[in-house]
Amino acid sequence: MKKHRKFPLILKFTVAILIALTVLFLIPKSTQAFSLQKENFFNGEYWRILTYSFVHFNLTHLFENLVGLLLVGIIAFELGTSSNNYISTYFSSAIFSILPLWLLVSFVAAGSSAIVYALFGFVIFGIKKFDMPLSFIFVVALLTVFGQSIYYFIGGGRDLSPTVIQDLAHFSGLIFGIGIYFIIFSWKNYKDKKASFVLRSIN
């Protein structure tokens, strides 16, 4: 009898998120109702700190993030990333990654791109397979974030401020994801070190 492989949790979660983002996009005025705006937020609509990541401004915006989430989900699955860590990074980055930037600069936040970059940072720093130095990974990640702004800057004649804010939001996400990776990695190292001192600790 043919044995069916269990559908992994990371991919299940990714598909569920993709469906949720698409469904919310189809609901009229969802962006207005759920995006993160200072006025609404400070008037008690605190849920917006999470819900902004589920709504998008337009179809291109949605499509870019769907592709990003799908790719990063597949990479995470291929690299054997823990599903618990992946899901925790998703939600924690949704809430915290753009918060400092959003409090400093006035803009309406919507979309899951900061999460995509947070997950990207979290996942790629865990790559052990190819013996890549962390500095190289970081440079590649930075180019991914700022590539568009650099391209526009070289081309000239364009107002860079919207792109820069967008890139800074992505950068916040990336740094948040890398930070989460190092926190989890350090904690795991600490636990492993402690757990590998059993026999020597007995007199």
Add this chain to the structure above:
Amino acid sequence: MEERVGSGVKGLDFMLKGGFIGGRNILLSGPAGSGKSTLALQFLYDGALSREKVLYVTLEESKDKIIQDMSKFGLNLEAMRKSGSLIMIGGPVAQVTNTMERVDANIYNIINEIEIVIKENNIKRVVIDSINLLTMLVESDGERRMALSTLSNTLSSLGCTSIMISETEEGTMKLSRYGIEEFIVDCVIVLYLVRQGSIFVPGVAIRKMRGSNHDKEIRVLKITDKGVVVYPEETMFGKI
């Protein structure tokens, strides 16, 4: 030609056609009181006498008790320990399991710890006494096999000649507790306690040795005041 490592028991070396093959894993099994720990410690003592660094991992008895018991066989483990050639880690089973629970350690952490000690001290011979606790830490045979295989590969990759002790039930012809250990190792030595009238007669047999010819008979073994002695010319059961 492969390097041969003395077992510390002349008669056994004769049965092994010159000793264990260096860098291989040996399963030493038998019922309680058959001389497993004594034989394994003689193997380590032999290495320490040749200025090799050796490691004894106890997962059942306290180190002090082992040192005290072995001194009766003329094995001065304390002196070896002080000189740094013998390293002893572990302790009584209850203490090991309690510490493991406290720090949330699993079988792979224990294997990792053994690996760290071997690397840090350039160990050449290892005895794990016994692997029964390790095999009890996992539930399924599949996991057990995987864990033992990891341990065995780790020890081999570090170039150690290692003895893993397994306690078997009395009166059984099984080679190990779970019946999987013998498939993972390169060599299996079984100690027997055969009842003859009102006494138990100890014996030893080599049941498996990859890459080498070996003696096939069950030979007489005695636990004397000099430790385990094997009589490679004497068979346990006379031919009728």
